[in-house]
Amino acid sequence: MSLPSETAIALPPAPxxxxxxxxxxxxxxxTSPLAVLSAVRGSSVATELRAEEINAWFGDHKVLDxxxxxxxxxxxxxxxxxxxxxxxxxxxxxxRMHELVPAASxxxxxxxxxxxxxxxxxxxxxxxxxxxxxxxxxxxxxxxxIYENAISALDxxxxxxxxxxxxxxxxxxxxxxxxxxxxxxxxxQPAGGLSGGQQQRLCIARAMAISPDVLLMDEPCSALxxxxxxxxxxxxxxxxxxxxxxxxxxxxxxxxxxxxxxAFFLAAQGQPGxxxxxxxxxxxxxxxxxxxxxxxxxxxxG
Amino acid sequence: MTEGAVEEQVDQPRKIKLVRDLPDKLFRxxxxxxxxxxxxxxxxxxxxxxxxxxxxxxxxxxSFFTTQAWNPDGRHFGVAALLVGTVxxxxxxxxxxxxxxxxxxxxxxxxxxxxxxxxLIGVIDLMAAIPSVVYGLWGFFFLESRLAPxxxxxxxxxxxxxxxxxxxxxxxxxxxxxxxxxxxxxxxGLVVGMMITPVITSIxxxxxxxxxxxxxxxxxxxxxxxxxxxxxxxxxFGKGGMIGGTMLGLGRALGETIAVYMIISPVFTIQPxxxxxxxxxxxxxxxxxxxxxxxxxxxxxxxxGLTLFLITLLINFAASSVVARSRSGASS
Ligand SMILES: Nc1ncnc2c1ncn2[C@@H]1O[C@H](COP(=O)(O)OP(=O)(O)OP(=O)(O)O)[C@@H](O)[C@H]1O
Ligand SMILES: [Mg+2]
Numbered sequence: 001m002s003l004p005s006e007t008a009i010a011l012p013p014a015p016x017x018x019x020x021x022x023x024x025x026x027x028x029x030x031t032s033p034l035a036v037l038s039a040v041r042g043s044s045v046a047t048e049l050r051a052e053e054i055n056a057w058f059g060d061h062k063v064l065d066x067x068x069x070x071x072x073x074x075x076x077x078x079x080x081x082x083x084x085x086x087x088x089x090x091x092x093x094x095x096r097m098h099e100l101v102p103a104a105s106x107x108x109x110x111x112x113x114x115x116x117x118x119x120x121x122x123x124x125x126x127x128x129x130x131x132x133x134x135x136x137x138x139x140x141x142x143x144x145x146i147y148e149n150a151i152s153a154l155d156x157x158x159x160x161x162x163x164x165x166x167x168x169x170x171x172x173x174x175x176x177x178x179x180x181x182x183x184x185x186x187x188x189q190p191a192g193g194l195s196g197g198q199q200q201r202l203c204i205a206r207a208m209a210i211s212p213d214v215l216l217m218d219e220p221c222s223a224l225x226x227x228x229x230x231x232x233x234x235x236x237x238x239x240x241x242x243x244x245x246x247x248x249x250x251x252x253x254x255x256x257x258x259x260x261x262x263a264f265f266l267a268a269q270g271q272p273g274x275x276x277x278x279x280x281x282x283x284x285x286x287x288x289x290x291x292x293x294x295x296x297x298x299x300x301x302g
Numbered sequence: 303m304t305e306g307a308v309e310e311q312v313d314q315p316r317k318i319k320l321v322r323d324l325p326d327k328l329f330r331x332x333x334x335x336x337x338x339x340x341x342x343x344x345x346x347x348x349x350x351x352x353x354x355x356x357x358x359x360x361x362x363x364x365s366f367f368t369t370q371a372w373n374p375d376g377r378h379f380g381v382a383a384l385l386v387g388t389v390x391x392x393x394x395x396x397x398x399x400x401x402x403x404x405x406x407x408x409x410x411x412x413x414x415x416x417x418x419x420x421x422l423i424g425v426i427d428l429m430a431a432i433p434s435v436v437y438g439l440w441g442f443f444f445l446e447s448r449l450a451p452x453x454x455x456x457x458x459x460x461x462x463x464x465x466x467x468x469x470x471x472x473x474x475x476x477x478x479x480x481x482x483x484x485x486x487x488x489x490x491g492l493v494v495g496m497m498i499t500p501v502i503t504s505i506x507x508x509x510x511x512x513x514x515x516x517x518x519x520x521x522x523x524x525x526x527x528x529x530x531x532x533x534x535x536x537x538x539f540g541k542g543g544m545i546g547g548t549m550l551g552l553g554r555a556l557g558e559t560i561a562v563y564m565i566i567s568p569v570f571t572i573q574p575x576x577x578x579x580x581x582x583x584x585x586x587x588x589x590x591x592x593x594x595x596x597x598x599x600x601x602x603x604x605x606x607g608l609t610l611f612l613i614t615l616l617i618n619f620a621a622s623s624v625v626a627r628s629r630s631g632a633s634s
Contacts, residue, residue, distance in 0.1 A: 128523055132523065142517075144534075152534060158530060
């Protein structure tokens with residue numbers, strides 16, 4: 001199997017990130033390998049993600065109050081905070097998964113580059129394609145092989161691709177997720193046979209296959225053993241710079257290890273969640289301004 | 303007891319004795335009684351049929367399975383035409399019911415707004431509660447006259463496909479009479495299809511709604527469209543249930559009696575042309591003849607019934623083994 005190397009494929013030059021929706025016309029008319037590849041991979045460069053004045057409700061229950069956060073291009077932003085303060089809700093608002101919950105509602109804007117993903121002319125599927133998500137529990141498609149899982153996004157979004165393109169995408173995305181060497185000889189075995197940590201990296205590969213601008217991760221290591229956790233953290237390190245990453249974690253060491261910036265969420269008793277403090281990770285852990293942040297990062301929180 | 307004996311015991315799997323307390327014993331007793339009763343009833347029905355069928359089967363020998371005619375008094379009878387007719391009607395029914403059920407179940411689980419969902423589920427339950435004799439009436443007085451022209455059109459344009467051929471229609475001459483197309487396998491099959499749609503839909507809806515949320519969200523999170531999610535997550539997960547539901551529907555279709563009896567006009571030759579007037583099925587024949595049969599005629603009917611019983615049993619076993627091996631089946 002000879003795969004085209006990355007340099008052999010002439011991807012179109014990346015437009016400046018100020019150019020509005022790059023992949024609004026998703027379905028490529030031209031189905032030649034190169035056209036599909038560039039349509040699938042876009043001209044992805046990491047893009048800044050900016051949440052502005054986000055409020056969120058489940059029915060009448062308000063769970064987020066005017067949360068604003070900028071997640072800078074190519075950096076890893078960690079969301080930390082005690083259970084139930086709205087981190088997952090915030091994360092799911094960032095790629096429009098929140099609206100899947102009946103009776104859930106939100107207000108505010110989520111700017112990807114200079115485009116509000118909640119704007120009336122924006123398709124929900126296109127927002128989710130550009131802002132990928134990795135869940136707490138590894139959730140590969142169990143009936144599919146590793147190979148099929150890696151490129152499942154193509155099928156899901158109705159993009160046809162031929163063998164060469166698929167092979168390339170599979171290897172490329174599995175390499176990005178640091179999984180390629182472990183599975184290259186069993187690509188066609190069911191994904192259910194992988195270990196939890198491998199499954200989680202397969203989920204990262206699956207999200208990376210369509211070259212998202214942003215990757216959201218909700219406690220991606222909480223179901224994993226320390227070794228697998230380490231591998232996933234290394235993977236996050238590898239992806240830094242290629243994609244804007246937002247990670248929710250309960251593990252302070254992990255937040256300190258992997259993130260560039262940190263945001264501390266807190267919900268007072270019976271109150272919606274807010275961001276108490278945000279900033280560079282070093283400052284948040286080294287010299288937090290707020291006493292509550294200091295207590296939390298030092299593990300002295302109730 | 304010597305040391306040696308103890309040594310020996312250590313190396314052996316230890317016997318574990320379960321001590322059950324009274325409520326558990328009672329409940330267990332009631333539950334197993336239920337299970338055993340069901341098995342017993344099946345066995346009784348089978349044995350009864352076999353004993354009653356014996357004289358006819360003995361008389362006819364293997365020709366019972368090859369003879370098309372049904373004339374027990376003349377000692378010339380067999381299930382060849384009956385079985386073909388039964389299977390054809392059931393196949394028509396399943397061919398119509400399965401796509402209809404799949405679409406309905408998908409609409410209910412994936413698309414319908416909550417109110418519509420409740421209404422549809424209610425309507426489908428109602429559809430299951432309508433007695434088959436009512437379906438028969440509807441088929442006979444309403445559907446038949448409206449379907450005959452459609453059947454005529456199909457016969458005229460697609461008569462070159464063997465199952466759509468109708469004797470007396472050649473595609474060039476105008477059709478002489480619509481009675482050629484009444485009381486056919488197609489109409490009986492269509493009515494039976496309506497009758498088995500609710501049960502197939504219910505089963506499919508049940509399995510589709512059990513698709514793990516994690517997989518659904520994974521698919522949506524990748525930018526999947528509704529159609530994409532259905533294709534990559536819902537249908538693969540639901541496959542076992544879909545097959546199971548189809549088989550259950552098929553079983554019912556094979557046995558459906560009254561509606562078929564009311565619609566068809568019996569023929570005792572193999573009738574592979576589904577649009578052509580005249581059809582037959584095992585159960586409708588039994589309904590048709592059991593009242594005026596002598597004891598040998600009854601025995602012949604029993605033999606036909608036994609054949610159907612065994613075929614249905616076989617299909618159900620095949621279905622349950624397929625379902626058990628699939629994911630959605632394993633969970634339900
Ligand atoms: N589907 C839902 N329906 C109703 N309320 C919900 C739902 N999901 C979350 N909530 C509520 O929203 C609030 C925030 O929940 P969220 O899951 O975002 O917290 P979290 O910070 O992610 O917590 P954890 O760290 O335990 O995952 C909680 O009070 C929770 O009870
Ligand atoms: Mg959470």
